[in-house]
Structures are given as C-alpha cells and as structure tokens.
Amino acid sequence: MQTMESRVQGEVSTMQEFWKLARGAMSTAQHMIDRNVQSLQHASMEQVRSVLLQYRWFTHYYSGDLAILIYKLPPSSLRSFLAECLLEEQGMGKPSETHPALYDAFLASLGVSSDVFETSLDPDNAAILEEMRSLLLAGDYMYAVGLRGMGAECLCQVYLESVHHYLLKNPEIIARRSDINWTFWDIHASEADQMHGEKSREFIERLATTPEKIRSLAAGYRDAEQMFLRFWKNAYAALEKSKTRGLAKAPIIPVDGWRYDAAR
C-alpha cells in the first residue's frame, strides 16, 4: 500500500483547480454516458440484482465511515452537517428506517432473498471497502474529507442519480415499478440529496483554507474516485465472476480489528 505522502500530488492547490478535478462528483454528465451505467436499462433482472446487491455493502460501510470522519474533523459547519447526515443514515432513532435497512427493503422488493444478503460481497469489493476504511483512519482530516466527504456525499450521490435514471428505463423494472419499495431512492436520488451535495461542497470549501489542505483534499478525492469506480466495475462484473469463482463465504476480517457483523 502506498504511503500518504506518495499519494499527495502537487498540482492542485486552489479550490478552483480542485472543483475542476472533482467535476465527476458535481454533475451526472460523465456517469450518464458510462456504458456500464447505461447497461442497466437493458440488463436482465438477474444482472440488476447482482449489481445492486454489491452496492448494499457500500451503504452498510458508509455509516461507520461517516462516524470516523466526524471523529477526525475539527469543530466546523461540515462536522455538524455530517452529524445530521449520520442521524439520517441511522434512521433518526428507528432501526427499520436506517438507510441500510431501506436499501435491503428495496432489494427484497426486487426479489433478492435476504438469505444471500450476508454472503453477497465480491471479495475484490470487500478489499476496496476495507482499504477505504484503513485510509480513512490513517489520513489527515482533509484527506478524509476528500475520501469520504466528497467521495461519498457528492460522488456517490450523482452516480446514484445516473444509476436510478437508467434503472427506471429497464423494462423489467417498469413492469414491477409500483411494487418496488423505492424509499431508499426517494432519499438518495431526490432533490434533498442533491441539496445535501451542494451544502457539503459549500462546507468543504470553508475548511480548505491553505494550499496544503487543498492538496490533501485532492489526494483523498482522487483515491475515492478510483476506488469508487473500481467498486462499481466489480459490481457490474460480479454476476459473471460469481459463476466462475464464487463470492466471499468466509467472514471478512476488518482492518480496524473490530468484530465484523452486519450492522457495521
């Protein structure tokens, strides 16, 4: 694994340069022409289920990563805002309304059996999620903001919008649209999440007060973008891979040493 220092690249030192770098996290444009995303409109239900099952794990890891990010941040608008986001992610006190639970309800309404939930993670994606957590713990707070603040709140939001767009064009989804539990998407593909992304960017800009912080932010974002796109590439290929080599059956060993369980 590369060290933090080797990941920091010097060419981004102003926020103008950073937003240019991070344009993939601000607009759906590049994701809407991504062939993998576009493939969802014609994919079989088996493929749709397989792809979306992988994303389940991204959602499950997100709360813990958000909590770590909040822990690392200094007192700031971003910290308070992310704490609100975490409250929302965890269902505001109602376990059935946590976003992982809502996503699982969506998967179940697509016909995914809950029996496969816990054994569905592609080993390469497991490695990505664990690597992301490891980097989050090790990096400085601006790097962490780039990795999970921009990487999750912003990049993920616009990517999900694109996924949602093509999903709604899939004939098999159209046929069962009114039977699907869309609550997760009513949050994550909605105007509310778009506005969340805008707020996140505003608060991130308030923290990025020196070229050094911006460089760290950029390094975190670059790593997030690479890992995020690799994650989704694996997701689109998961069905084919599962037929040839099978999915991870052994429990995942978490890098932070904490016992793994479904609620992480």
Add this chain to the structure above:
Amino acid sequence: MPRADADCIGAADASLMGRLRRVVAARPEQTAISYADGALTYAAFWDQVELAAKALIASGVLVGDRVASWSPNRPECIVIQCAALLCRASVVHLDPELDGAEAMGVLEQLPCRHVFVRANHDGKQYPAILRALRRERGFACEVTVHGRPERFERVLPGGWLDFLDSGRAVTSAALAGRESANGSEDASRVVAFCAGREGAPVKLSAAALSGEARPFEAEAAMSWAVAAFSEPTVLATSCFGALLAGGELSLTDAFTDAEDFLRLVRTHRFSQVFAPRTRIEAVSQAPNSAELLGNCRLIESGSKAAWAART
C-alpha cells in the same frame, strides 16, 4: 367559502368557476376529492383553490400566463387547475410518465412561469430531474414541490405549504378583480394543455371543459380517475364532471390487477371510472367482471385523436 346568492360573479356566472362556487356553497361538508392519504371537503378544496390563486398572483403569474403541472393524479393538480382558472392563467398538464428530456421539450414549446411537481411517485423523482435539467440546459422557471415527506416540507425551499402561505399577502378583492378582469370569461380561451407522448399538446378551452363535463352532471357521481390528467378526457370529464355535479372524485391509484380493481369499484361504489384502454380491456376479461361492475361505467380516457373527433 363562496356565497352563492349575493356574489355577483357566483349567482349569474355561467363560467366554470362560477358553477363550481355554487356547488361548493350548496354542499361544503361533502367530500369533493378522496385520495390515498385522505380527503378534501368541498369547502376545504375551495379554500385551497382561492389561496393557490392568490399565491399564483403573488408569484407574478399574469393574465394569459401558463403554469405547468407534472405529477401523477393528486389533489394539488386540480387545485392548481382551478386556481389558474380563477386568475385567468392556463395549466400545462404533463404526462407523469414523460422522461426529463421529453418534459423539457414541452416546457420549451410552452414556456411556463411556474411549474408544480410531485416529490416522487413509484421511484420517479420529479424535482431532482428538473434540478439536473436546470444545471445542464438552463431553466429559469419557479418550481413548487408537493407531496414531500413531512420532515422536508417546511425545510427545503419551494414547498407546497410555503407556496400556499404566500397567497395570504394577496387580498380577496385583488383576486376578485383578477377574476373579473376583461369582463366575463371568454369561453374560447385555452385554459389547459394536455401534453403526452403523442403529437402536439391538446388545447382545452373553457367551453370544451364545460361541454365535456355536462353529460356527467346528470347525477352526483362517484368518479375514479385512473388515467392521468394529461389525458384531456380525464381532466374534462372525470375531474370537472364529478365536481360540477357535486359528486366525489377519487384519485386512489393503488391496485395490483383486474380483480383488485373490481374489488375497489365495488367497495367505493364508483359510478364511473376513467381509465386507459389497456386497463379497461384487462378488467373486461376478468371473471365475473360484468356482475362486479354493476352499474359502473368504464370510460376510456381515449386517444388525442378521439378527443379531437369528439370536440
């Protein structure tokens, strides 16, 4: 609440809104519109209509302006249509199944001052689609969202309740002045556009709406609008036909199959249902459909060609 006697616009007013006022005054506590989460009495419906009309004026909508409604069938769609009639504007009803690019195409063809959208329906996120289009294609129209989850209603900007509240700054005299501007209502004025996937939007005049509604006013009907308001027949006949008769308009849309549909018809005692041809055919083929339907009329919401031929 309107008074049917001394109100000079109401009593002698043969306009759509004049006629609706008389219905409201005669049966204020009767259910006008029922939907999944509740119901509106005629009085409550009219109060919303007047407030929405004032809010349209407050938001800068002028005589002859257009506003748009992009939503599955919801009470807010009818409130906006009636509010537009009161303040001499017109409504573009967009098919809720249009995708973003198609909706933008209609709005570019028929520029509107204000767009009203549903927060979401069966996975579709209307405001998010419009926001994305705004970023990419530029779109300067004001947007109001109805049907948001309660925790967002007064938090996110452009909400339905905030829109209605803005109408409180406009006086009833100002609304009355707008309604009577340029004399009595011109029956040939286009008051609605129905924009679907087929061809150009269909234009509905006040006369057409009124004429189409009349045959259904013979008795107070329990009417169910299954097809969208972007179908001209549905808007004219199911919506105004039911309301001008003092009947009840149901917007319940949740049913899984033909048998479920027939069960709902019997439970709610619908006297007429406005639905697309495919639904009607499916229902007709269900076992015991004739018996279960009883006296309920299934009325095809119809193609634009059928509407054009009839009008």
